[in-house]
Amino acid sequence: MSIAQLIQDAWNKQAKWLIVLRPLAWLYRGGFLLNKKLYQMGIKSSYQAAVPVMVIGNITVGGSGKTPLLIQLVSYLQNKNIRVGVISRGYGGKGPFPAYVDLESVPDVVGDEPCLIVQSTCVPMVVGSNRQQSIEYLLSKHDLDVIISDDGLQHLALQRQIEWIVLDQNRGLGNQKLLPEGYLREPVSRLNTGTVIEHAASPKTALNMHLEVDTPYLLNAMEAKTFNPTNNFYAVVGIGFPQRFYKTLDSIGIHQFQCHEFPDHYDYEITDLQFEDTNPIITTEKDAVKILPLLKQNPDFRREIWVVPVEAVLSPQCYEVLHQQLQQVGIQIS
Template identity: 40%
Template sequence: MIEKIWFHRHPLGYVLAPLLWPLSQLFKLISRQRRQSYMAGDKPRYRAPVPVIVAGNITAGGNGKTPVVIWLVETLQALGMKPGVVSRGYGGKAAKYPLVVELDTPSSQSGDEPALIKRRTGAPVAVDPVRSQAVQALLQHDVDVIITDDGLQHYALERDIEFVVIDGQRRFGNQHYIPFGPLREGLERLDEVDFLITNGGQAQSNEIAMTLEPSDAVNLKTGEKVPVNSLSQLVAFAGIGHPPRFFKTLETLDAEVIKTQAFADHQAFEQSELQQLAKQGKHLIMTEKDAVKCYQFAEDNWWYLPVSANISAQDKQNIIEKITEVKSQYGSSST
């Protein structure tokens, strides 16, 4: 219901406004004062010895940050750089931090996104609620660029380049702060970052257009890849920030979906629950992020649909040039 208030101007929003609006003003005040304290040097900030790139957003919920992080990692790897990724590890709980993620690290410890990034890219990934500690752990693993998955508002970590990822369909909703709206920071923050990437919808003149391009469905048990529209009677589920985006993707691929089920973002799945869901069709299809929580108990007819960020060649070149410029400054004698 809260997302309907934020993005669809649900009538309940007007009923709850006397409660939510004052709380949003308090959130706004605290958010601004906190940032000003860091910017003024009143609170300590950690500066890494390598460039730090932040991919985040100014709104709550899923906007497509993780595909951007994966795209950045793979782009830099292709150039011979050695990127590492840090994350807060939302949804995971490790015995101790920092946690350096391995391929067999349970997503219940690392969080969904770090497990996905590790599987997709092979890059070093470290998780810690205190991101500076995650950075220091990665520095033991031969990295020369740090990419932080989310963390735009984590001002205790200094950064060199900032990306904001925008949901091109929902954008900024009613433009109020949490909890009356989705904003973590004000729209003026967009003028301060290096790159605005718009996921779907219509990118504005100062924004980089990005689409999420799906590939073949992948079997969780065997790794077999097939076109998703070759699978009949699909039951689709998603436990991501905005599940309808996944269901819409399947629709555009002419997939035969007979049932959809949305779960809360980062929800832990019960094996029996998904088995019962799968029985309602011939195949179960999920997002790649959800798949990292299901490998251990997957059935033969369980599949996931990978998606990858698609950005124009010119925009890609502009991003590479910026990163290369910053990286060269770290390597100069003046730093």
């Protein structure tokens, strides 16, 4: 087990030994607050785009459900004839950046989540660590009404008009400590400064979302087959919070599976998908984006790989707030 995986496991279990990392958390907090102060004082400058920017992010490390939420919002705006574009850091991609993402893009170059977003929505999208360059490149190719930033909540160099913070109640805030003692990127008080979207099956707030699961489909469809949840599966997953995926499997009647976890944004090799028996693999859509190129490179691979599709379902109040916030920046949704 790598150090990163060891710490991730400790975060999820709220292990007591994490207290030894508190001095590093103090350093992280000091650096974060100093950086914020430099922007507030104008010593560091921030970029204001020519169109309104909406940031969708979280204050935790690892998955919170923001990518399905972003996909749902993009689809909604497209259906309302709002010209929307997306930028992202392109984590896991090797560039060169800024890079335009289209249906031919591959995760090795632009990252796995951007590929999934574009494959799901065909939205104009550019990735790169320099958000200003990404936005200007995107606007040079498209006339847009609004740009959504996939993550970037802590990227103070980018001015934004709307902030949505996804809070996964299934995972919560852990020990509520900053990195690396806990998995918070910012103090809990940050939740008071943005629009918090509660990700929960049984939400306690009006602004909430949950993931609706559809029937798994074969990634390598060699022949028409009906999904059988009673099979013994290998659950192959490389996401920030794999426990959510395991609960999803349980919710759709899949109870027999062996967990094979990899780091978030993991670069799969074909050997990661090879086991001694012929039992099928089941995985997420995000992982499938990374696995599909391997299957094309290895046409003799015959093990079934099933993908569990999910869709974010937002409460009506989320759309009401969205309409209000966009109207405040001059975008009217009919």
